[in-house]
Amino acid sequence: MSATTPAGQSPIPAAAPASLSTREPQVPADRLVAEMVPPPRFDSARFATYIPDPGQPSQAEAVRVLSGFAEGLGGAHATGAGKRRWFARAKQPAPAGPRGVYLDGGYGVGKTHLLASLWHATPAEPALKAFGTFVELTNLVGALGFQQTVRTLSGHRLLCIDEFELDDPGDTVLVSSLLGKLVEAGVALAATSNTLPGKLGEGRFAAADFLREIQGLSAHFKALRIDGEDYRHRGLPEAPAPYSDEQVTKAAYATPGASLDDFPQLLGHLARVHPSRYGALTDDLTAVCLTDVTPVPDQSTALRLVVLADRLYDREVPVLASGVPFDALFSEEMLAGGYRKKYFRAISRLTALARDAKPLVAG
Incomplete structure (x- = not known):
């Protein structure tokens, strides 16, 4: 040539x-933490740029619910109060009821766009918000260790988890324990998946043997169903x-x-x-x-x-x-x-x- x-x-x-x-790239742990932001494709994702399908009312409803959820995460700590207050906040009792939202729907309905929009709309400094896929979150635990991951993420106002899937029993117990600790610290959660939280792990392993952990995960979230066709191929x-x-x-x-x-x-x-x-x-x-x-x-x-x-x-x-x-x-x-x-x-x-x-x- x-x-x-x-x-x-x-x-x-x-x-x-x-x-x-x-x-054969080597990725230090601090890079894994620093990169917990929406990926480049979703740098400009906002609720205003999400185009709901007129034939799918659940999409417009999701924008409304998530906009309100973001507004509810404002307050005295939203303008860079620093992590010292956040750790103090960890001593507060966890709020009753679900502490997060769970976007369930087929592929290509814009769940990641909505999750990134929530991250951008949440009134907190970027350092107090984390965004990553489920795989990236479990990799972070592997790099930092469980306790250090808890300490690192407990200072955050919001944790967004994209593509939430449980592929083995070890992940079930790990994530259940991690999210439980973060909810106790006052961290809000948001996740996307193609599987309702009560059905995670179904068809992959003996989910019944880990029902308690799966039900514990489900209790952290209020499920929000988003219907529609794959936008990546809609009319193209x-x-x-x-x-x-x-x-x-x-x-x-x-x-x-x-x-x-x-x-x-x-x-x-x-x-x-x-x-x-x-x-x-x-x-x-x-x-x-x-x-x-x-x-x-x-x-x-x-x-x-x-x-x-x-x-x-x-x-x-x-x-x-x-x-x-x-x-x-x-x-x-x-x-x-x-x-x-x-x-x-x-x-x-x-x-x-x-x-x-x-x-x-x-x-």
Whole structure:
């Protein structure tokens, strides 16, 4: 692959694209804490920019309820009173009843937009608000330890948890204990999921064995149902079909800041990188180019791909691919199983990113 040069001169080799498969980022714990803010895609998300579907009254109702919830988090401590008062506040009795809101609905109805809007609308300094996915929250506990995580987040006015899912019994007990401590400290909670809080873990593990913990989680939230169709594909053309290996490779070389990877090789590399570092894996990329996309071979690989798809979507990184279309990534068995909502979300988001990548292919 060579750059264009004047006639009579030797071609200048183009710089090779980056490769995700060679990156092994190290993410310090303080970065995990500092990055607990809405992702770049939702920097400008506000209640006023959420466009409710006129045919789905629950969407407009969600804006009304969440706006009131944000206003209710104002008060004497909302203008930077400092963490000393917050720790003092932790000694106060926890308020009766649910201390949070739980946005339940299908993928693509704008739950993350609403959650980010709540974060922005809450009258407190950014350092007193935290926003992260469920995976990022459990990764934070792994990096800091349980007690330090409690101390760090107890000084916050609001904790927003996106994509709330319980994939194993250990997470159930961990998150139940963590949120209980934070509610006692006076921290307000908000979460999104495709599963009602009382149904978390259903279809994934023996949820009945952990019913007490799951019911404890549910008690912290008032559920708010949001109905609707996937906005990412509402009224839009179908996603572009996969390109050829040659088209993807040429686009990768022609796009500054793009990466180029063989898809099966990338999947193997993801198994060696902790999911907490998938965001850092994509640092400074303008596009991700993948050749030979094939169906994922097993559920562990599929779940890692879901996390990568989420991080790429958060960061608005287009994805150009050859091979099978993204709606063929997961087997029928996977799409009918307990993680099906995660897989459908990944398909939805990757399809949107594939649409964003269409301009990268010349002609």
